[in-house]
Amino acid sequence: MEQSRDIETLIELMARLPGLGPRSARRAVLALLKKxxxxxxxxxxxxxTVALTAKDCTICGNIGTAEICPICADDARANGEICVVEDVSDLWAMERGGAFKGxxxxxGGTLSALDAIGPDQLGIPRLVDRARDATEVILALNATxxxxxxxxxxxxxxxxxxxxITSLAQGVPIGGELNYLDDGTIGAALRARRQF
Amino acid sequence: MEQSRDIETLIELMARLPGLGPRSARRAVLALLKKxxxxxxxxxxxxxTVALTAKDCTICGNIGTAEICPICADDARANGEICVVEDVSDLWAMERGGAFKGxxxxxGGTLSALDAIGPDQLGIPRLVDRARDATEVILALNATxxxxxxxxxxxxxxxxxxxxITSLAQGVPIGGELNYLDDGTIGAALRARRQF
Incomplete structure (x- = not known):
């Protein structure tokens, strides 16, 4: 291709983003070039700015632009409840729901002997320390x-x-249709049925 | 959301790229934050770098990082053939094919009375000037x-x-199946049929 080297580099880097391939990266760069x-x-x-300032929160592991993330720094949130999530994206998903105020x-992952990810890599000793002062730990890990x-x-x-120690309820998702649900979910929802 | 303001800004800007919405922009930013x-x-x-240096080539209108784009600056290419395209993306598509060496x-668009886009906005007078020294002008505009x-x-x-003055041939695309082609294309391919 007869492109400028700099533009080619930009396309190659953009193509490494999830959801973008070589074609869509080129399209995105073209849109950028026009604007x-x-x-x-x-x-x-x-x-x-974010590349320079982003860091993992030293308390909870969330990514923010300060040593302590906005959630850990928020005095209005309940100290007694700790929600354990696998990934920052799960934290963001919980926050979008807005139902949790702890x-x-x-x-940052799950235990894996193959990948040599043990309790220390996941900060579990740090979690145990924090849990001493807490009243509830909610295990919001993926259902895998x-x-x-x-x-x-x-x-x-x-x-x-x-x-x-609690975990998220399992059952029929809001708006979900039984016909499209897997057997495991229907079974879990049936076992955890409640008074209507 | 309890995100850092800088990260939110980055997500909002990424979401304005074509092919990315708010969800996929968040996913892309998260991948960036992890790397x-x-x-x-x-x-x-x-x-x-590209935002600072990118400019429209003063000769052909291609986007590059110099006053004259690599194609116009390439002495090995034929001066006598000028290929007219609507958009820089069309030029890139032609170059990927690699069949054209002029x-x-x-x-930068098409004529449009509604949008007040006239010949001057499309650089047509400039094209006419260049065409005086050319042997062939290939009109490779979209078939719209x-x-x-x-x-x-x-x-x-x-x-x-x-x-x-020539235009691109119309007909059955390579790998195309008649069954899935529109009537207009089949008609054009039939009218332009050639000796087997």
Missing amino acids: RGPLMAPLAQAMA RYHVL VDGQTTAHYIADALAGLGVQ | RGPLMAPLAQAMA RYHVL VDGQTTAHYIADALAGLGVQ
């Missing part, structure tokens, strides 16, 4: 084998601290 | 009503210069 002033310059600036612990294995390990590690 | 060193910093740098003229209207206007403007 150099209103979009490209501010985007480059915003990205450089603190978080971001594991890895997620549930890790949840069981954490529950064992927290046992004896006197803190209440 | 701050290897991906985010170089991407921000590449974008800033020069380009990028219109707007594209073909503009092609006819350009052909009229070039008439009398003694330059050969």
Whole structure:
């Protein structure tokens, strides 16, 4: 291709973003090139700022632009409740719901002997320390084998601290149709049925 | 949401790229946040470089990082052939094919009375000047009503210069199946049939 080297580099880097391939990256870069002033310059600036300032919160593992993330720094939130999530994206999903007003612990993955990810990599000792002052730890891990294995390990590690350990309810999603649900979910929803 | 303001800004700007919405922009930013060193910093740098240096080629209208784009600056390409395309993306598509070894003229759109886009906005007088020294002008505009209207206007403007005016062949695309082709394309392919 007879492109400028700099533009090629930009396309190659954009193509490494999830959801973008070589074609859509080229399309995105072209759109940027046509809006150099209103979009490209501010985007480059915003990205450089975040790349320089982003850091993992030393308390919960959320990503923010300060040592302590806005959630840990918020005095209005309940200190007694710690919600354990696998990933920052799960934390963001919980926050979009807006139903939880406590603190978080971001594991950053699940236990995996193959990948040499043990309790220390997931900050579980740090979580146990925090849980001593808490009243409830909510295990909001994904409903996958890895997620549930890790949840069981954490529950064992927290046992004896006197803190209440809970997990998210399993059942029919809002707006869900039974016809399209898997058998496991229907079974779980049936076992956990409640008074109408 | 309890995000850092800078990260929110970055997500909002990313969501304005074609092919990305609010959800996929968030996913892309999260991937960037996790690869701050290897991906985010170089991407921000590449974008800033291009935002600063990108400019429209003063000869053909292609976007590059110099006054004269690499195609216009390439001495090995034929000066006598000018390929007229609507958009920089069309030029890139032609170059990916690699079949054309002449020069380009990028219109930057099509004639539109509604949007007040006339011949001057598309650089048609500049094209007519360049065509005086050319042997062939290839009208590679899109096969849409707007594209073909503009092609006819350009052909009229070039008439009398003694330059050969051609357009791309219309017919069955490589790998195309008749069953899935529209009637217009089949008709055009039939009219332009050739000796086997």
